[in-house]
Amino acid sequence: MIAVLAVMTVKEGNGAEFESLAADLVAKVRANEEGANLLYQLVRSKTDPNVYTFMELYRDGDAMKVHAGSDYFQAAFQAMLPLLAGEPKIELLDAL
Numbered sequence: 001m002i003a004v005l006a007v008m009t010v011k012e013g014n015g016a017e018f019e020s021l022a023a024d025l026v027a028k029v030r031a032n033e034e035g036a037n038l039l040y041q042l043v044r045s046k047t048d049p050n051v052y053t054f055m056e057l058y059r060d061g062d063a064m065k066v067h068a069g070s071d072y073f074q075a076a077f078q079a080m081l082p083l084l085a086g087e088p089k090i091e092l093l094d095a096l
Contacts, residue, residue: 004058
């Protein structure tokens with residue numbers, strides 16, 4: 001299994017719009033990637049409300065590629081980019 005932590009900082013005042021886009025994306029991932037995506041959860045920092053993290057867990061590298069290449073992910077990511085204060089920080093991890 002492969003885990004991903006995608007940390008994103010949104011510009012001040014853009015949290016509600018980001019959360020709405022993310023909720024739609026999470027629903028689509030859960031509906032379309034059952035069995036390949038084992039966890040797809042957005043969480044918000046308790047110390048900085050502008051910092052969000054997607055916690056993701058994939059069955060394997062192929063499942064992660066399918067997710068990253070999906071139309072719904074690409075559209076959501078492009079819609080989220082203008083709301084961000086900087087580049088997302090993506091960390092790939094081996095699930096043990």
